[in-house]
Amino acid sequence: MFGQDPWWLVVIKAVLIFLVLVLLTLFNIWFERRVVARMQHRIGPNVHGPFGLLQSLADGVKLALKEDIIPKAADKAVFLLAPVLSVVPAFLAFAVIPFGPVVDVPFTDDMTTPLQLTDMPVAVLFVLAVASIGIYGIVLGGWSSGSTYSLLGGLRSSAQMISYEVAMGLALVAVFLYAGSMSTSAIVDAQERIWFGLILIPSFVIYVIAMVGETNRAPFDLPEAEGELVGGFHTEYSSLKFALFFLAEYVNMTTVSALATTLFLGGWRAPWPLSAVNDGMFNEGYWPVLWFLSKILLFIFFFIWLRGTLPRLRYDQFMAFGWKRLIPVSLAWIVAVATIRSLSLDGGFDRTYLLGALGVVAVLFLVLFFLGGEEEEEQAEAEERPFDAFAGGYPVPPMPHQVAQARSQSPTVASSTASEGSA
Secondary structure, X not given: OOOXXXXXXXXXXXXXXXXXXXXXXXXXXXXXXXXXXXXXOOOOOOOOOHHHOOHHHHHHHHHHHOOOOOOOOOOHHHHHHHHHHHHHHHXXXXXXXXXXXXXXXXXXXXXXXXXXXXXXXXXXXXXXXXXXXXXXXXXXXHHHOOOHHHHHHHHHHHHHHHXXXXXXXXXXXXXXXXXXXXXXXXXXXXXXXXXXXXXXHHHHHHHHHHHHHHOOOOOOOHHHOHHHHOOOOOOOOOHHHHHHHHHHHHHHHXXXXXXXXXXXXXXXXXXXXXXXXXOOHHHOOOHHHHHHHHHHHHHHHHHHHHHHHOOOOOHHHHHXXXXXXXXXXXXXXXXXXXXXXXXXXXXXXXXXXXXXXXXXXXXXXXXXXXXXXXXXXXXXXXXXXXXXXXXXXXXXXXXXXXXXXXXXXXXXXXHHHHHHHHO
16 A cells, blocks of 8 residues: 555645644644643633634744844754754654545545555554654753753653653553554554453553653653753753744654554544444544544643643652563563463463463552552661751751761660660
């Protein structure tokens, strides 16, 4: 189906994907502001255009017309290139995302084409590889600014994205095992009977958590923690360059939502009640585009809901959650899925005992998931001794030798306190 379209049809598809992503970005910004406003008992944008729909466009024009400032300490070439490195990969990832099935091209005679720009045997790996290039834009943007806070924000973002991309990639292995392919169109076809999000729930949950962490969205927006980094990696950016970083963030939200829809929610296929009407009438023609966009907006609402309800995590908690929780659970789940898949393909087996064993393992993992790490925190708190800043009559921070002395004396103090209490 792919590689047979004339050049003008390929250009039209590329332009349409670009326009859809830009319009979705404008809508998502307005949608986020309206939803969060309702959560906080406010009104939100409602002046420019019907229901305030043109507010995002007005903000974009305002950003483009603002003064463009480049710091003296900045590496000018890299400083200008970084926003482009962030926004271009976000658009490229949509080249392999299927919007619908094979349809008739309007205003032509018997010409058909799939509602997808292209596909390849390793399309999902292409999306992950292209998305990882966007990390370079963030890191280089923070480094080239010549600002310490921007550099810290860029380094935070690189560590955060790399750690959560590992969990995201592991979550997709189970999908590859069940679909038998890494092609996005083949994965959608494999979900004709049942969506993978229903039979691979742990993979779906891990992917959803990882996609929020990779897109730097609340409660995982630590590279942009205003209280610690004065805005994060884009502190020194202004005008159109800042707008490009902003555009890259929202397009990445759409990209990971589209990938989640493709891999776990049946892609462009209609939900169950509608898919059974008139022999799948709603899975033909241009109807699937509506279902695909609806599922994407459902994930966008999930992003907004998290931002309006959850506080920001502490950075060490966030990184420990990715490396010590998500990745081990992903590895254990891959082993379980590979075992079940292998036995199923060998001719079937009695799944009663296997499901019981998996249930026991799942309970153990949940217990370790919620109870692990408390002993380390209690031990760290026990080793710390409060420092009396007013002991000398003036509030001063402790010197390094005072901290070491206090820690060395803590066992003696504890034993003397215990003896006094017994006396």
